[in-house]
Amino acid sequence: MSEDHKDELMHRLRHSTAHVMAQAVLEKFPKGQVAIGPPIEDGFYYDFELPRPLTPDDLEEIEARMKEIVAEEHPFEYREVDEREARQIFADQIYKQELIDGLVSGGEDEYGEKSEEPVVLSIYTDGDFVDLCRGPHVENTKQINPQAIKLLNVAGAYWRGDEHRPMLQRIYGTVWKTQEDLEQYLWKLEEAKRRDHRRLGQDLGLYSVNEEIGAGLILWHPKGGMIRQVIEDYWRQEHYKGGYDIVFTPHIGKADLWKTSGHLDFYQESMYAPLDIEGVQYYLKPMNCPFHVLMYKSDTRSYRDLPLRWAELGTVYRYERSGVLHGLMRVRGFTQDDAHIFCTPEQVDDEILRVLRFSINILRAFGFSEYEVMLSTRPEKFIGEPARWEQAQAALRRALEIEELDYTVDEGGGAFYGPKIDIKIKDALGRLWQCTTIQFDFNLSERFDMNYVGEDGLEHRPYMVHRALLGSLERFFGVLVEHYGGAFPVWLSPVQATLIPIADRHVSYCEQVAEQLKAAGLRVEVDKSNDRMRNKIRKAQEQKVPYMLIVGDREVEGGQVSIRLRSGEDLKGHPVDEFIAMAHEAIKEKA
Ligand SMILES: [Zn+2]
Ligand SMILES: [Zn+2]
Numbered sequence: 001m002s003e004d005h006k007d008e009l010m011h012r013l014r015h016s017t018a019h020v021m022a023q024a025v026l027e028k029f030p031k032g033q034v035a036i037g038p039p040i041e042d043g044f045y046y047d048f049e050l051p052r053p054l055t056p057d058d059l060e061e062i063e064a065r066m067k068e069i070v071a072e073e074h075p076f077e078y079r080e081v082d083e084r085e086a087r088q089i090f091a092d093q094i095y096k097q098e099l100i101d102g103l104v105s106g107g108e109d110e111y112g113e114k115s116e117e118p119v120v121l122s123i124y125t126d127g128d129f130v131d132l133c134r135g136p137h138v139e140n141t142k143q144i145n146p147q148a149i150k151l152l153n154v155a156g157a158y159w160r161g162d163e164h165r166p167m168l169q170r171i172y173g174t175v176w177k178t179q180e181d182l183e184q185y186l187w188k189l190e191e192a193k194r195r196d197h198r199r200l201g202q203d204l205g206l207y208s209v210n211e212e213i214g215a216g217l218i219l220w221h222p223k224g225g226m227i228r229q230v231i232e233d234y235w236r237q238e239h240y241k242g243g244y245d246i247v248f249t250p251h252i253g254k255a256d257l258w259k260t261s262g263h264l265d266f267y268q269e270s271m272y273a274p275l276d277i278e279g280v281q282y283y284l285k286p287m288n289c290p291f292h293v294l295m296y297k298s299d300t301r302s303y304r305d306l307p308l309r310w311a312e313l314g315t316v317y318r319y320e321r322s323g324v325l326h327g328l329m330r331v332r333g334f335t336q337d338d339a340h341i342f343c344t345p346e347q348v349d350d351e352i353l354r355v356l357r358f359s360i361n362i363l364r365a366f367g368f369s370e371y372e373v374m375l376s377t378r379p380e381k382f383i384g385e386p387a388r389w390e391q392a393q394a395a396l397r398r399a400l401e402i403e404e405l406d407y408t409v410d411e412g413g414g415a416f417y418g419p420k421i422d423i424k425i426k427d428a429l430g431r432l433w434q435c436t437t438i439q440f441d442f443n444l445s446e447r448f449d450m451n452y453v454g455e456d457g458l459e460h461r462p463y464m465v466h467r468a469l470l471g472s473l474e475r476f477f478g479v480l481v482e483h484y485g486g487a488f489p490v491w492l493s494p495v496q497a498t499l500i501p502i503a504d505r506h507v508s509y510c511e512q513v514a515e516q517l518k519a520a521g522l523r524v525e526v527d528k529s530n531d532r533m534r535n536k537i538r539k540a541q542e543q544k545v546p547y548m549l550i551v552g553d554r555e556v557e558g559g560q561v562s563i564r565l566r567s568g569e570d571l572k573g574h575p576v577d578e579f580i581a582m583a584h585e586a587i588k589e590k591a
Helices: 003-028 054-071 083-089 094-104 178-195 196-205 221-241 255-261 287-296 345-365 386-402 472-485 505-518 532-544 553-558 578-588
Strands: 043-049 078-079 122-126 129-132 149-158 169-174 207-209 218-220 252-254 273-279 280-283 307-315 333-343 371-376 407-410 420-426 432-440 463-472 497-501 524-525 547-551 559-567 572-576
Touching: 003 043, 003 054, 003 122, 003 169, 043 287, 043 333, 054 169, 083 094, 083 129, 094 129, 149 178, 149 472, 169 178, 196 207, 196 472, 207 432, 207 572, 218 221, 221 307, 221 345, 221 463, 221 472, 221 497, 255 280, 255 287, 287 333, 333 345, 333 420, 345 386, 345 420, 345 432, 371 386, 386 420, 432 472, 432 578, 463 472, 497 505, 497 532, 505 524, 505 547, 505 553, 505 578, 532 547, 547 553, 547 578, 553 559, 553 572, 572 578
Parallel strands: 371 407, 497 524, 497 547
Antiparallel strands: 043 169, 078 122, 122 129, 149 169, 207 218, 252 280, 273 280, 307 333, 333 463, 371 420, 420 432, 432 463, 547 559, 559 572
């Protein structure tokens, strides 16, 4: 069975279960109004207007009734109806009447969304329930596994998403093929909640967002700041090793610059209002590219100077609606780990292979070894010479083949200005996150008239490639927090070891060991609180510190530390030097 077909079955199962849920709800509240109930990713919902707010007990009752309805083995029957009959069937249903209005006046489907196809009024009946519906459904409720149904929660939702219309109650539910699949899914949901970076961000003292400063603007607290520092240090070191130069550019630039770059034409919606400086308009930068281009143009470039690889941790500001902001994942100000590569046509193949390899190596170091890779090719509307597009696409494809990365091709899915490779990383829960982009640009080099002097003494246009590797440091940090559930590998942990004196008389020895560990480059804390040892261990464990080093009389006498891992494993007493070697080994291994 193909993936698509399986998905389609799940889609029908979920939509059918939504109908069964609506039936159960209407049995309980015969005067209830039903709105819409589509299948969604991993489940379904249905919106209702009911005489009172639903409680968790209601959900349980509705779910139990759903299981009975399913077992009654009702067929799903499809029928096309004319407007008069439809209005009659749903005579008591005000939202269905409004949906019929939309359908008959043309151009809207039953979810109130613009439809491409001509609309036919159709209904689906199963048992006592009838819905204005296009389907598709399963043939019979018996195809729904009652053990695999679960109602999840109720949330408020405005009719048609319009805050001036009534607030409805939206019941979210899920259904799978087997009980096992359901349990797996529920476990993932719980696990995702447990790993939520917003919660861990607070519990571990990593970052915060403060309404007095503004939504979507991140404060990196000392521990989050330490992790960022480690990420940046590693990033810089690898970039220097990889033949990049690191540059810095300002946060604002003149309106004319963004006119030349085209951002004010096609990207203005994501930019903030301009600042006025001595009568000249400046914009906060949404991207770093034009700055790097002008740096390139600050000198005459010869083919001998190329390739140039310029990387920057560049902080950019992009407008996002307040409703979509989400922790570290969706913010208004963020630092992109950006780079631009400028090269000659002869260097394109090597440069692309090099940047792809470089990117994968860094993603691996952070513990991401599974990817979903997409190559997007020339769309119908494009700028630049077709021959250049061909060469660029061939280089991208060749690099993917050499690196033996599985990839899909999005034919015609590239931006108008160049083809690209996108890499999504898979986290510990199997969720995908867009990270790396390697993207040709045939637009900026034209707009800014970039040149280099070739071997022939004539001016040529360089190839320009944008590359973001981790994407945004904020978002990547959020992904890291959730991937590791806050238990970062040793090299990233803000505190790598906590020294725990059993009694006050062991404190000075702990401090002496701490100095020794710091001198060896480790990040260490001594817990000098007057908590009992057990509490100290629990605190360190909650902070997900990789090593707890417990010190009592025996350790002081023997010049040792008793090592306990955050997993709870007890490694017993070891000389301090041995511990240092162990920690260094773990740091070297990275993920
Ligand atoms: Zn339906
Ligand atoms: Zn760029």
